[in-house]
Amino acid sequence: MHHTEVADLDFESWVCPVPLRDTPSVVMGHGGGGAMSGELVEHLFLPAFGTAAAAELGDSAVLSIGTGAATDGVAGAGTRLAFSTDSFVVKPMFFPGGSIGDLAVNGTVNDLAMSGATPLFLSTAFILQEGTGLAELGRIAQAMGTAAQTAGVRLVTGDTKVVDSASGDGVYINTSGIGVIPDGVDIHPRRARPGDAVLVSGDIGVHGVAVMSCREGLEFGTAVESDTAALHGLVAAMLATGADLHVLRDPTRGGVSASLNEIARASDVGVELVERDLPVPQNVRDACSLLGLDPLQVANEGKLIAFVPPESADEVLAALRAHPLGRSAARIGTCVADHPGMVVARTAIGGTRVVGLPIGEQLPRIC
Amino acid sequence: MHHTEVADLDFESWVCPVPLRDTPSVVMGHGGGGAMSGELVEHLFLPAFGTAAAAELGDSAVLSIGTGAATDGVAGAGTRLAFSTDSFVVKPMFFPGGSIGDLAVNGTVNDLAMSGATPLFLSTAFILQEGTGLAELGRIAQAMGTAAQTAGVRLVTGDTKVVDSASGDGVYINTSGIGVIPDGVDIHPRRARPGDAVLVSGDIGVHGVAVMSCREGLEFGTAVESDTAALHGLVAAMLATGADLHVLRDPTRGGVSASLNEIARASDVGVELVERDLPVPQNVRDACSLLGLDPLQVANEGKLIAFVPPESADEVLAALRAHPLGRSAARIGTCVADHPGMVVARTAIGGTRVVGLPIGEQLPRIC
Structure with missing residues (x-):
């Protein structure tokens, strides 16, 4: 994992990537689902579409x-x-x-x-x-x-x-x-609230590693299979608890990192992850080490992230784990009022690192 | 125009193109909107999709x-x-x-x-x-x-x-x-009935010729501009007459010919065109002669074909002509009970020709 580890992070001096990088033409990073993809929407598509575009033009x-x-x-x-x-x-x-x-x-x-x-x-x-x-x-x-x-x-x-x-x-x-959308359901990236529990439905980084494993002759010791799956049954199981789910997101391109950063910005909240609680399978960890990738930035195709009110966290987590697609579900962090728009991770050795929005594309054409 | 002209056409001996041509791989014709496109849907996509697919999988x-x-x-x-x-x-x-x-x-x-x-x-x-x-x-x-x-x-x-x-x-x-879809409106390719008037909203073949004119160095004497336009306003004007519109179709890939053949098959009716009534502008006619194209098979992007009950034909035609996008609208033929599934044209010299469904692609990547 490439990151600066600092015990006391200076949130004030942290700068968001500059908008619209100075490139005259389309580069692979514009399709990566990270900062450059966002810039293309914000600084090219939305102004060009004008009043015909919805304000968000989201997923x-x-x-x-x-x-x-x-x-x-x-x-x-x-x-x-x-x-x-x-x-x-x-x-x-x-x-x-x-x-x-x-x-x-x-x-x-x-x-x-x-x-x-x-x-x-x-x-x-x-x-x-x-x-x-x-x-x-x-x-x-x-x-x-x-x-x-x-x-x-x-x-x-x-x-x-x-x-x-x-x-x-x-x-x-x-x-x-x-x-x-059923009556009474209101799930939206803008609804994250400080105090919300941040859950993930299972092992992360699997799809990206599976695709990389068969590309350009790369082979790893153990086979990693894509997690591609339809998740609406899992969501129905979560809704059946009666919990007021605030935000759901499938962390595809750009991985968990891109999804959490987008939610943090949309809701103007901070997110604090606990690194040791992230469910990263050993074979994904090994492959990521080999390739120099951060599992938080690797695409998933059968996982979801949920922001749920703290009082519902245990019940929703239990519902996830009771479903075949959520057996390895885990609570990975908390939504906080500090450092709005920013995602940080408490590392194993007690430090803190910024989990940035990926700029471009770690793994091109992953989905 | 490439066709066999016969005074007395033997409809019985006319054979529909064989289904699924014997090619192991995708060819340009599969994207042409003609017979090969139809075969790909009927013989590959529909069987492969299985029960998940709607029976028609139409436009x-x-x-x-x-x-x-x-x-x-x-x-x-x-x-x-x-x-x-x-x-x-x-x-x-x-x-x-x-x-x-x-x-x-x-x-x-x-x-x-x-x-x-x-x-x-x-x-x-x-x-x-x-x-x-x-x-x-x-x-x-x-x-x-x-x-x-x-x-x-x-x-x-x-x-x-x-x-x-x-x-x-x-x-x-x-x-x-x-x-x-407003209440009471039921417009569908299966609703053509013998006796229906066949109308077109204006000059045909314009878009295809416009794109060809700037491709690969081809230039014609007069400029032809694409007719690309949104047609729902024109449809609203037709609906406002209160007529029971049976079928509407925008003749894009494969042109008027492909659209009429599809309607004839879907409704199990015949279509008789009167060739001299087709609104083909002189510059499109010239370009088609030069390129060996049949204007009936050239793409349009701002025209529609309508099948309307005979008693409403004049009124709907008047509504078309009163709209800026329908000024050159014309009645081009009639829906008949004879030769179901087949489109024929009465030629200027009094003969009859089959207007076949284009097989593959006259003009690749036209839209």
Whole structure:
């Protein structure tokens, strides 16, 4: 792990990465889900879209539909829908534990689930490179069908484009999804509150390491399989406790670190992690050491982070652990009023380190 | 125009293109919106998706949401939503009359409008090639913002991925959209009935020729500008007549020919066009002659085809012509009970020709 360890961290002198780095063109880091991705949205897409854009343009939007005018971002009288989109460009397309097809379904299902929605419908749009084997495409489509069936969502509309062999790389998939948010559920990155317990549903860093393990000849001692999974069942189990869940997030690109930093900024709160409580499997730890990666920044595709009121923490943690997808769930930290917008970790030796928002991309094309 | 002209066409001996051509890999034609695109959906995606897929997997899905269980394809008690997705890979990204940004917004708005929906919300997902200029990306995003504002839709959620310079080609954009279908509106490719008048909202073949004109050094005598436009206002004007619109379709990839063939098959009816009534501008006609293209197979991005009951034809045509986007609207043919699934054209010299579903791709990467 690359970090400065300091016993008494000077929060005042810590500076957020400068907005919009001085590059004239798109670099890999703009797709990494870290600071550069955020800058592209904030300093290019939002100003360019102008008044047509919703103020947030986040991973998933909450829309009110029915009984009068439709609005976005406002809980109205009608049905509340969650709407989300994600493109998948993972390389290789097949990796231990899954394929781009699994990711394409589970990824969008999870974006919907993180607003507490019941995912219902997905669109599927393919950009195919000329020359891609139809058998390969068939396997990917089959993985999508199986994942959709497992998740209980319907694939209802689609599109296929083909680009010449010099302009693509196998199969790119976009899925967009619609879900319905149950009455009374209000889960949002802005709702983290000091005192909230920070939970994670299981081992972190698994997906990123699984993809890296089969890329460019890298092999590790033990096999690591992607954790790709649909998480809305797990969310339903958490909601069934009756707890007022404040924030849910699936820590994909940029890992736990990116998700916690985004939540800290959106809610204007601090987050304090306890490093020794992070569930990092030994094989992920080993692989990260070898590759010089921080497990906190490595992508997950079947895990969630939850901010829950302190009085509900034990009950929600128990509900997570009772579910097959949450057996290794753990409390990893606390939401604090100090150092708003910043995530810090108490290290094993008693120090404190800043857990920064990743700047660019540790692992390109991981999802 | 390439076709066999016969005075007395033998419909019995005409054979539909064989399903799933014998190719082991993806070819450009699979993305052309013609027969090969259809085969890929029917013989690969639908079987592979299995029970998770809606039976049709069309350009746009109708979903019922609210008051009980959500369903697809069935008009229920709740709100009826239209849901659609489209990826855009047009090359070049800027062309006379518009850019990939305009297409990305208008294309999905139009897919929604063709089910009679009022388009409300779009997602925007980018796959960017490393090295693409940020200024260029900014211009594209600005075009999207302007088009969305003009169309009155909100850009509510997004995603950005970056692929290395060998694996992309500038900017690929997926937009997915949600609209609400007004009560009483039931517009669907299966609703064409013998006797229906077939209308087109204006000049055909314009977009395809505009893109070709600036590609690979081709230049024609007169400038042709893309017709890219959002058509839901035009649809609203048609609905305001009170006519029971049966089918609407925007003839994009594969042109008027592909759209009419799809409708003929979906409704199990025949279509008879009158060739001299087709509004083909002289510059499009000239360009098509030069390139060996059939204007009926060239893409449009701001036109619609309508099947309307004969008694409403004049009124709907008048409503089209009274709208700025429908000034050159024309009745181009009639829906017939003969030769179901087939489109024929009465030629200028009194013969008849089959207007086939394009097999593959006349003009690759046109949208």
